[in-house]
Amino acid sequence: MSVYKVKLTEKREVAEGTMAFHFEKPEGFVYKAGQFAECTLINPAETDAEGNTRLFSFASAPYENELMVATRMRDTAFKRVLKAMEPGTEISLNAPHGSFTLHEDMCFPAVFLTGGIGVTPVRSIVLQAMHDDLPHRILVFYSNRGPEDAAFLDELMECQNSNPNYTFIGTMTEMEKSKREWHGETGFIDKAMLLKFMSDLTLPIYYVDGPPAMVKAMRQLLSEAGVEKGNIRTEEFSGY
Ligand SMILES: Cc1cc2nc3c(=O)[nH]c(=O)nc-3n(C[C@H](O)[C@H](O)[C@H](O)COP(=O)(O)OP(=O)(O)OC[C@H]3O[C@@H](n4cnc5c(N)ncnc54)[C@H](O)[C@@H]3O)c2cc1C
Structure with a gap:
């Protein structure tokens, strides 16, 4: 796992009160479907007791060209900053983490x-x-x-x-x-x-x-x- 700075490319609503955020995929970054990232805001306009970092699973699949996370937009400082972010803004990504990945033996559904x-x-x-x-x-x-x-x-x-x-x-x-x-x-x-x-x-x-x-x-x-x-x-x- 490593730390990367990644640029926001797009944000969109994917369900009521739920937004997806797309980021550039860093050169050479490899992850498995089902893994997650530690996402940290860089110099956010506001912060609260929970801090500037949240864990988000990748909603993107590894073959896709961009990284994507999606989250419920609750009214917390982290999510207000995330929602207001303009394309081109960078966040810090510590990834990949986790072992919630598909088993290999196809005998088991x-x-x-x-x-x-x-x-x-x-x-x-x-x-x-x-x-x-x-x-x-x-x-x-x-x-x-x-x-x-x-x-x-x-x-x-x-x-x-x-x-x-x-x-x-x-x-x-x-x-x-x-x-x-x-x-x-x-x-x-x-x-x-x-x-x-x-x-x-x-x-x-x-x-x-x-x-x-x-x-x-x-x-x-x-x-x-x-x-x-x-x-x-x-x-x-x-x-x-
Ligand atoms: C391995 C892993 C993967 C994850 N993947 C995802 C993901 O893909 N997408 C995703 O959205 N989240 C994911 N999470 C959860 C995510 O990291 C955040 O904890 C979550 O989004 C809450 O962040 P927040 O800023 O809304 O609340 P925080 O500010 O972190 O609030 C924490 C606490 O405050 C309370 N709270 C705050 N606001 C409210 C509110 N409006 N209503 C009720 N209670 C409130 C909650 O009880 C909560 O326990 C993942 C967590 C883990 C551990």
Whole structure:
């Protein structure tokens, strides 16, 4: 791992209250899909008790030309500065870190259980797997309140058109408050929902990530379904 200065190239809204930030990829920088970076603001206009550094998973896939992170835009000094940053501004990036990466043995399906902003490393892993034409069976369960809250929803859904080994299951938990149409699953991810798409819940390697409450709930669900601890890999987005 090394420290780089990277320039912002683009910022855009990817869901309600969620923004993606694109940065130039430094020459020779290599990372694996699913890894994260320590991002530090350089001479920010304001700061608070939490400081000028946050950890963000790469939402970009390693084959893409730029780096991208995405975050929920809460009203904190770090995020106010990030939101106001103009293209060309530099931040400091200490990366790559982490081992939330896809296993190599294709005999075991990979099942992602994620929600909200937990989708960031999942986008990276799925897009890279599609790009590399990996033979793994991959299922993504992605939970949000409504489609407007779900970053990268269309992109993750459309990947199904290019690879028959990949299945995307979006689920919405508060459709009564949404103005968008939704024809997929509704309600929280539970055992019945998993069994609709898989016959043997004990076979896959599970990847659970997102806010700590979601990770805790999914761990409990898998443990009650008889999944061995060693087959559950987690990444907690502490700070939510
Ligand atoms: C390995 C890893 C990967 C991560 N990847 C991502 C990622 O891809 N995208 C991402 O967005 N985050 C990611 N995170 C979390 C990220 O590092 C920050 O902690 C998170 O974005 C919160 O930052 P903040 O500036 O909003 O809050 P902070 O200022 O860091 O606030 C920390 C605490 O203050 C409280 N708080 C602050 N503001 C509010 C508010 N408006 N409402 C309620 N409570 C509040 C929270 O309880 C929180 O515990 C990751 C974390 C880890 C450990």
